[in-house]
Amino acid sequence: MLSVIYVSVADPALDREDIHRLVDRARVNNRRDGLTGALIYNGQNFMQLLEGPVGKVELCLSAIRADRRHSGLIELRRRLVAEREFAGWSMLYSPLFRSHDEDLARLAANGRLDPEDEQLLANFLALGNGDGGKR
Ligand SMILES: Cc1cc2nc3c(=O)[nH]c(=O)nc-3n(C[C@H](O)[C@H](O)[C@H](O)COP(=O)(O)O)c2cc1C
Numbered sequence: 001m002l003s004v005i006y007v008s009v010a011d012p013a014l015d016r017e018d019i020h021r022l023v024d025r026a027r028v029n030n031r032r033d034g035l036t037g038a039l040i041y042n043g044q045n046f047m048q049l050l051e052g053p054v055g056k057v058e059l060c061l062s063a064i065r066a067d068r069r070h071s072g073l074i075e076l077r078r079r080l081v082a083e084r085e086f087a088g089w090s091m092l093y094s095p096l097f098r099s100h101d102e103d104l105a106r107l108a109a110n111g112r113l114d115p116e117d118e119q120l121l122a123n124f125l126a127l128g129n130g131d132g133g134k135r
Pocket of ligand 1: 022025026027029030039046048050060063064065067069070091
């Protein structure tokens with residue numbers, strides 16, 4: 001399986017409704033395609049982990065790259081994995097992640113994982129183990 005984490009810059013015109021629509025649609029599609037993952041949003045940036053069968057992840061990522069609701073997508077981590085980090089989550093969307101809003105903005109601006117981003121990433125990945133969002 002392929003697992004990819006990216007950050008991007010959200011279209012500033014997006015509102016809460018838009019985000020809910022996006023997540024609902026993603027969940028429907030991801031269930032169909034055997035994809036799982038997590039998405040966080042700080043009002044300016046997205047960070048998403050998407051995992052599943054290689055071909056399905058690549059297909060979905062090309063749709064996501066072309067999506068006008070965000071821009072400047074930068075992959076932070078891409079690897080082949082034996083096990084999912086978000087098994088059971090068609091797309092976890094966590095409002096509990098707001099404490100990291102500034103960290104996410106810095107990460108998206110830098111476009112790479114620096115040592116100070118490790119806590120952010122660790123907490124992001126830890127969302128998959130708890131009940132931090134809605135299934
Ligand atoms: C930040 C972001 C994350 C997205 N995540 C997903 C996703 O996990 N799965 C998905 O199918 N589409 C996702 N999309 C939407 C895709 O870009 C695309 O609009 C969608 O796959 C098209 O689905 P449809 O053919 O059902 O209209 C995301 C879009 C954005 C902007």
